[in-house]
Amino acid sequence: MEKKPIAPSQQVTTPGVAIMGPTDSGKSAIFASLPKAEQPPGLYHCGFLHTASRWLCLYDFSPFHHSTLYTPSVRSELCEICMLTVPEIGLSEESFALLAGEIVAYGECFQALIVAVTMMDGCAPAWSQERFEAVRQIVAKKLMSRLSQGKFRSIYWVPANARTGENVSVRSPNAPWYGGQTVAEILDTVPIFLAEKNLPALRFVMESQCYSELNSFIVFGKLLSGSLATGAPVQLGAHTVCEVSQILAPDLSPVESVQCGTYAFVTLPVPPAAIEACGGVITAPGQSQCVAFRTVIAEVHVAQTLVHKPIIVPGYECSMVIHNYAVKCTFWKFVTAKRYAKAGDTFECRLAMEKTVLAEKYETMKALGWMYLMDEGTIIGYGKILKYKPANE
Numbered sequence: 001m002e003k004k005p006i007a008p009s010q011q012v013t014t015p016g017v018a019i020m021g022p023t024d025s026g027k028s029a030i031f032a033s034l035p036k037a038e039q040p041p042g043l044y045h046c047g048f049l050h051t052a053s054r055w056l057c058l059y060d061f062s063p064f065h066h067s068t069l070y071t072p073s074v075r076s077e078l079c080e081i082c083m084l085t086v087p088e089i090g091l092s093e094e095s096f097a098l099l100a101g102e103i104v105a106y107g108e109c110f111q112a113l114i115v116a117v118t119m120m121d122g123c124a125p126a127w128s129q130e131r132f133e134a135v136r137q138i139v140a141k142k143l144m145s146r147l148s149q150g151k152f153r154s155i156y157w158v159p160a161n162a163r164t165g166e167n168v169s170v171r172s173p174n175a176p177w178y179g180g181q182t183v184a185e186i187l188d189t190v191p192i193f194l195a196e197k198n199l200p201a202l203r204f205v206m207e208s209q210c211y212s213e214l215n216s217f218i219v220f221g222k223l224l225s226g227s228l229a230t231g232a233p234v235q236l237g238a239h240t241v242c243e244v245s246q247i248l249a250p251d252l253s254p255v256e257s258v259q260c261g262t263y264a265f266v267t268l269p270v271p272p273a274a275i276e277a278c279g280g281v282i283t284a285p286g287q288s289q290c291v292a293f294r295t296v297i298a299e300v301h302v303a304q305t306l307v308h309k310p311i312i313v314p315g316y317e318c319s320m321v322i323h324n325y326a327v328k329c330t331f332w333k334f335v336t337a338k339r340y341a342k343a344g345d346t347f348e349c350r351l352a353m354e355k356t357v358l359a360e361k362y363e364t365m366k367a368l369g370w371m372y373l374m375d376e377g378t379i380i381g382y383g384k385i386l387k388y389k390p391a392n393e
């Protein structure tokens, strides 16, 4: 379903895949049935798949991991591919609403959608084309209508049995009526490209801290711009500059350098405190710093409110999740709203963060300028960073 041919240099080398879907729809089964490289230490629900021509980073995504700030970060914000598992029996209206909300909040960088309609054993007749087509239509109607037009450049529909791996990694003999690719084949070929031009210098977003020894840390993350090389100096927060000790590729083999659009394990000769202080983004020293800030002007859309907190007023506290970083924040001043905001409202406001955050304006870099807001485990809103006030002012 390619729309435009893409020059190889613009392609993302290691796309991220967020496997999303309601409980018991087959997310973990699909994740398990795709053969992956050995799980890197300290990373849960995440693994690298090598298809015929590239590596992909797969996340067995669970909204549960978003409900607390203290679980290891398994987040989809940096993923370009959304793999949705939908059971062939379909979904309730609430599930569609919930899923659409999650796709909007977490999936600002999604470019492709793969819908795996999971063929469950209990349904008779098995592997029914009719049921597959019916689910496809209802998903198209109930989910796509809730997402913005053109959110996905390509969409694929696959009847699959996640438990047996049929049409996931091997072609199913049970669905002769399906002439399309397996999930693994789609992952191999779906065009994913660098979405932005004129990107700032080095931006390596930390996904998690894998491992540490005394004064040495391995961080796992994604290079969103620039390149990273062994021995090259990098900046961590305002005060630390160090040289990269080692870079490991997805298969944990050492490499000299990595390019934009790649996940990597990076060893840095710094104590844990330096990692803590860096705000989740590693940058190039000296020039074009990612801005550290404590207050921003953001455009916020209120997705829903908590029953016992039905309106948002200045002083409202919640958590902001921005790239892979979560921080407590307070609605400070409303710029374009009246004195309060309720579900469905979009408005500009000033947000004050408890700690310094590294990010970009949305217009500079989507992945670093998009955020969502959580309160008591619920996504209450999401939006864009429009302006910020540097922390040292």
Ligand SMILES: Nc1nc2c(ncn2[C@@H]2O[C@H](COP(=O)(O)OP(=O)(O)O)[C@@H](O)[C@H]2O)c(=O)[nH]1
Binding pocket: 021, 022, 023, 024, 025, 026, 027, 028, 029, 030, 085, 118, 119, 120, 121, 122, 160, 161, 162, 163, 164
């Ligand atoms: N028959 C069949 N069973 C499946 C399929 N996908 C998942 N299951 C089973 O359904 C249950 C829930 O699947 P799981 O992958 O844990 O769902 P998750 O909650 O989305 O991660 C497990 O017992 C799986 O073995 C499928 O495509 N066909």
Ligand SMILES: [Mg+2]
Binding pocket: 027, 028, 029, 060
């Ligand atoms: Mg699961």
